Amino acid sequence: MARHQPNRQLALLLDEAEWNPAELARAVNAxxxxxxxxxxxxxxxVAHWLTGSRPRPPVPDLVAAAFSRRTERLVTAQETGLSRPGQAADDLPLASGAGDDDAAHRLTILARTxxxxxxxxxxxxxxxxxxxxESPAWDSERPAPRRPRSSxxxxxxxxxxxxxxxxxxxxDLMERHGGAHARAALASYLTDDTARLLAAPAESALRRELxxxxxxxxxxLARMTMDAGHPGLAQGYFTTALGLASEAxxxxxxxxxxxxxxxxxxxxGFHEKASQLADTAIDAGRHADPATRAFLLSQSAVTHAHAGQRRRAVADLAAAESQFxxxxxxxxxxxxxPRAGLDYQxxxxxxxxxxxxQAARSLATSxxxxxxxxxxxxALTHARLAATLLSLGRLEESCVHWNAFLDQYLSLRLVLADDALTYLRRSLYRYRDQPHAAAVLHRARSLTRTAPASSKGRRTGPPR
Incomplete structure (x- = not known):
């Protein structure tokens, strides 16, 4: 599409979504x-986009995601008419799905970069x-990968x-210090030691374990990358992990x-996709051990609860308890x-x-x-519990758990902790004249980090 030619694809999507330009802009910003x-x-x-201008990547992908969520169907960046040839985010080595023919090769490229x-x-x-x-279901009839043997x-x-x-x-490092700590070290380890082993010949059973x-x-590494605030890259590692598990x-x-x-x-915020993935996980793991089944069911319960499906959420939670x-x-x-993980879910x-x-009781137990x-x-459990107690008007108890969160904050590097600290400051500000809240706010203001996980521009709602 020429630069000054009207973007009819975008106009049609706006009509389908029943959005005006301001509403699309707000959705993309969010x-x-x-x-x-x-x-x-x-x-x-958005008016400029409609007349033919194109924003820089990754904005076309965000526009596509906004329309996907609104219309409840998959919309690609190309369908928005905003992608320049050769500059779509899909050209990066992140967009391949679980069906890649050679997950080991893809891992090497990702980790090396x-x-x-x-x-x-x-x-x-x-x-x-x-x-x-889009299609992550387990394929029981996938062809065996063809990989050249190294010397x-x-x-x-x-x-x-x-x-x-x-x-x-x-x-252990991720759990003790947050995933933004030592993340690059794991990428280097995968690039060197792990990639070398994946390329070498091995006996069949040993190869599957490898x-x-x-x-x-x-x-x-995907979870560490989530902690560091790079969701697109984290997704790339997750889909690569799916490919490796499939080859195993x-x-x-x-x-x-x-x-x-x-x-x-x-x-x-992609609640429907979260629910679909949770259901697919349960199907893929239907013959797994009870601990794994409990782990999968607990996430399914959360996603169905967010979708407003109370009966399914309660049933999933009961099934998770039974499996546990x-x-x-x-x-x-x-x-x-661990039991604490199930209580948290x-x-x-x-x-x-x-x-x-009742949520506060489960979180307190966790x-x-x-x-x-x-x-x-x-730390994240204490933060979520503190926010929950504050919503119930139990300020003093909330401050106890905010202090417990602050006890760990400086030792952690992850954006969720930074988001929780921002929420603490904002939510307690209106109680600044209360002694307990004032003490927590004073302590929170005094905390500094030498190399924070970047949370600029991120959402600042209750801890997730």
């Missing part, structure tokens, strides 16, 4: 804010894409064991990653599901259903069970 972008579009901006500070912005400027998670020696059990240890180490561990490490023929790991993708979609009671207690980042579900009193090694989870 989506950008949820992904860490500070946008200030208004009806004049991410580990290079000079090239990282190529990835971090990408935004979350509904297109990338390296065969993979040993000891090397696979080292991968397992590194997965535990990075998962790809499962690579999927787990990639999954951890590991339905359980595939389902666990879909569950994390549901969480990401929910955090970004049957579970064998294990250790490991992808084997254990119960609290989130009850909050979404409008039962703040917070009490978090140990010092669970700083990330503990």
């Amino acid at each position: 989506l950008g804010k949820a992904q860490g972008l500070r946008l200030r579009y208004d009806r004049t901006s 991410d580990a290079d500070p000079a090239r990282r912005s190529q990835l971090t400027r990408g935004v979350y894409s509904l297109r990338a998670v 390296h020696s065969r993979v040993s059990a000891e090397e696979v064991g080292a991968l397992r240890e590194m997965c535990q180490i990075f998962a 790809f499962t561990l690579a999927a787990q490490l990639t999954h951890v 023929d590991d339905r359980r790991m595939y389902a666990i990653t879909l569950r994390a993708m549901s969480l990401q979609a929910l955090q970004l 009671d049957r579970a064998t207690r294990k250790a490991g980042p992808f084997d254990a599901y 119960s609290g989130r579900t009850l909050l979404a259903l409008g039962d703040a009193e 917070a009490a069970a978090r140990g010092d090694h669970q700083r990330r989870s503990g």
Whole structure:
């Protein structure tokens, strides 16, 4: 489309969505804010788009996402008429889905680019894409990948064991310090050690374990990238983890990653997509062990609660409790599901259903069970509980939990903690004349961070 030719595609989408230009601009600004972008579009901006001008990437993808949410169908950036040839976000190595023929190769490209500070912005400027998670269902009849064999020696059990240890180490680091800490180190590890092993020949059973561990490490990096505030890149790692789990023929790991993708979609406000991903995760993991089933069902409960489906949410939560009671207690980042995690999900579900009193009880139980090694989870649980108690008018109790959140804040690097701190300051400001609130506000104002996870322009609602 020529620059000054009217954008009829965009006009038709506005008619379908029953939006005026100002409403589209507000929707795009809100989506950008949820992904860490500070946008200030208004009806004049959309009027310029309608006459043929095109915003820079990743705005066309945000416009497409806004229309997708409004019309409840997938709208691509190309359909908006705003994408320039060769400049769509889909040209980045982020937009491929779980059906990639060679997930190991894709992981190497992503991680190598991410580990290079000079090239990282190529990835971090990408935004979350509904297109990338359009069809993530498990394919039981997928063809075996064809990968050229390298000249390296065969993979040993000891090397696979080292991968397992590194997965535990990075998962622990994320839980203790937040995912923005040491994220680049994991990208480098995947680029060097892991990529070398994935390219080497290995005995069949060992190869499957190797790809499962690579999927787990990639999954951890995806979650760390979420913590760092790069949702598009995080999505790229999640879809790569799906591909690796598929090559490992590991339905359980595939389902666990879909569950994390549901969480990401929910955090970004794509409630319908979050529910779809949660349902697909349950289907993929229908033969999994009870602990995994409880883990999957608890996320399904949250998504159905946000969708206003009370009966399904309550049923999912009851099923999660039943599966949890049957579970064998294990250790490991992808084997254990602590009681505190289920209580936290119960609290989130009850909050979404409008039962703040009962939600506060579940969140309080979860917070009490978090140990010092669970700083990330503990801090976010205390923040959500504090916000819930404040909504119930229980200011003094709320301040107790805000203080517990602040106890951990400086040791954590993740945007959700920064968002929670911003919400603390804003929500307690009207109580600044109350001694408990004044003390918390004074403490919150005194906190500084030497290298914060960027939260500029992000949403500042209640902790998620």
